[in-house]
Amino acid sequence: MTEILETPKLVTVFGASGFVGRHVVRALARRGYRVRAAVRRPDLAGHLQPLGNVGQIQAVQANLRVRWSVDRAVEGADHVINLV
Numbered sequence: 001m002t003e004i005l006e007t008p009k010l011v012t013v014f015g016a017s018g019f020v021g022r023h024v025v026r027a028l029a030r031r032g033y034r035v036r037a038a039v040r041r042p043d044l045a046g047h048l049q050p051l052g053n054v055g056q057i058q059a060v061q062a063n064l065r066v067r068w069s070v071d072r073a074v075e076g077a078d079h080v081i082n083l084v
Contacts, residue, residue, distance in 0.1 A: 012036040012074050015083030017045045026051040038062035038073040
């Protein structure tokens, strides 16, 4: 019998690079979620990568004042957390 492996759920977290955000990202990663960290400056969010396995946490640029960047950040997400 073939076992079907479920793809881990994707969670977009706005404000992921903040104090509370990094704890939320770590908790989600430990529970096996894939995390899309929506931040203003992805180049400054490198401290989030070691909180999960390789490829589990991805930083993307998003600005809550720019609708298309929010749409792009939440596209395909199973859950969204706003910490801004």
